[in-house]
Amino acid sequence: MLGFFKRKPVNYFSEKEKQLIVQAIQKAEQRTSGEVRIYVEGHCRFVDPVLRAKEIFLGLKMYDTAARNGVLVYVAMKDRQLAIYGDEGIHAKVGNEFWLAEVSKMLQQFNKHNYAAGIAQIILEIGEALVANFPFDRKEDKNELSDDIIFGK
Numbered sequence: 001m002l003g004f005f006k007r008k009p010v011n012y013f014s015e016k017e018k019q020l021i022v023q024a025i026q027k028a029e030q031r032t033s034g035e036v037r038i039y040v041e042g043h044c045r046f047v048d049p050v051l052r053a054k055e056i057f058l059g060l061k062m063y064d065t066a067a068r069n070g071v072l073v074y075v076a077m078k079d080r081q082l083a084i085y086g087d088e089g090i091h092a093k094v095g096n097e098f099w100l101a102e103v104s105k106m107l108q109q110f111n112k113h114n115y116a117a118g119i120a121q122i123i124l125e126i127g128e129a130l131v132a133n134f135p136f137d138r139k140e141d142k143n144e145l146s147d148d149i150i151f152g153k
Contacts, residue, residue, distance in 0.1 A: 039075070049074060049083040053085035071087070073119060073122060089134070090134070106118045
């Protein structure tokens, strides 16, 4: 009887769309020491999605990369909120205007209901910024964080 109260997980993307996003992460990270992660949930617990993205970033210990170049793309699907949060290493290189421009581009795709494609596009663009500032070093670089999409509540 307790199963009656369990919340069924929401599936925001098809398997093909999930694969598109994960492949974009893998492609973005091929030529950089930077790390990109995606966190998707239904509702944003805060008024400002950047604060929620920061909370998740810290909770996932994404600051624990050698060059402090992790980037979190945060999306609250039902609340239609999103944010990009970059660690201090990458943020110092690209600045706040870059993140705002990327969020704007993602919103344009979301307004067309191109959620997975919008996320994948932004991941690739973030990847290019990471490549420009943190190129891959075969001797020292490794994949420090999982490439899987993280789904919250």
